[in-house]
Amino acid sequence: MTTAMLHAQGVRKHFGKLEVLKGIDLMVERGQVCCLLGPSGSGKSTFLRCINHLEKIDAGLLAVEGDLVGYRRHGNKLLELREREVAERRRDIGMVFQRFNLFPHMTALGNVMEAPLSVAGVSRSQAREDAERLLAQVGLADRAGHYPAELSGGQQQRVAIARALAMKPKLMLFDEPTSALDPELVGDVLDVMRRLAADGMTMIVVTHEIGFAREVGDTAVFMDEGVVIEAGDPRRVLVDPEHERTRAFLSKVL
Numbered sequence: 001m002t003t004a005m006l007h008a009q010g011v012r013k014h015f016g017k018l019e020v021l022k023g024i025d026l027m028v029e030r031g032q033v034c035c036l037l038g039p040s041g042s043g044k045s046t047f048l049r050c051i052n053h054l055e056k057i058d059a060g061l062l063a064v065e066g067d068l069v070g071y072r073r074h075g076n077k078l079l080e081l082r083e084r085e086v087a088e089r090r091r092d093i094g095m096v097f098q099r100f101n102l103f104p105h106m107t108a109l110g111n112v113m114e115a116p117l118s119v120a121g122v123s124r125s126q127a128r129e130d131a132e133r134l135l136a137q138v139g140l141a142d143r144a145g146h147y148p149a150e151l152s153g154g155q156q157q158r159v160a161i162a163r164a165l166a167m168k169p170k171l172m173l174f175d176e177p178t179s180a181l182d183p184e185l186v187g188d189v190l191d192v193m194r195r196l197a198a199d200g201m202t203m204i205v206v207t208h209e210i211g212f213a214r215e216v217g218d219t220a221v222f223m224d225e226g227v228v229i230e231a232g233d234p235r236r237v238l239v240d241p242e243h244e245r246t247r248a249f250l251s252k253v254l
């Protein structure tokens, strides 16, 4: 295993008889943005969930900065980490979902302060200062006191990004962060992600925003039926793909 930010090797996962991931190999270097595309059911969300050990893998290896996700080596055996240790490692990985999953009874500021306060043991004044800075960073300095129900979908998603950043992750996973949004709200969220990438965050982004993938992505990975069909420079994979399946998919989403 290398110390790339993410190294996946032969990752397999099945649910009952359904084999969802059939040996995924993927390497994401520090500071890179990897965009993951593919038809519904191809295993994109499952793969992201495996990265932070919300799902256990059946075979293969997954490492974040050289540390096995969810396991430690003991001689030549792999032992699963205890839930507390898993939670510890998971802190390095921020995740943003299609549905923002904000705490409805907390303000934007409260949502961003929550994990640093309750999980990381940061002082209240520090957590507040960090949260205010993060909300400003996502363009929501003036919405800190609003509850999720008082915010647009795009604003809620930007709060969700700020909330993930509050734990100072090394790696950010985005699972179709803009696909539940009205079209006119997509741009602001992508702008925040674009800036995050420019600031050097390592990101794995499941998205069908081809323009974003081409412009911001360092690599594009096209998955179908649990395998990587092709991967490489988004300006090639998404413009002049080698494989018919990629071509067919792109003709549908473009």
Ligand SMILES: Nc1ncnc2c1ncn2[C@@H]1O[C@H](COP(=O)(O)OP(=O)(O)OP(=O)(O)O)[C@@H](O)[C@H]1O
Pocket: 015, 018, 020, 038, 039, 040, 041, 042, 043, 044, 045, 046, 047
């Ligand atoms: N917990 C689960 N139990 C059983 N089957 C599951 C579970 N999670 C996912 N699956 C199945 O695994 C397959 C891959 O699902 P996954 O959500 O990873 O696809 P996806 O590529 O993210 O699709 P979409 O673009 O629709 O989000 C699907 O057939 C799905 O029904």
Ligand SMILES: [Mg+2]
Pocket: 044, 045, 046, 175
């Ligand atoms: Mg999905």
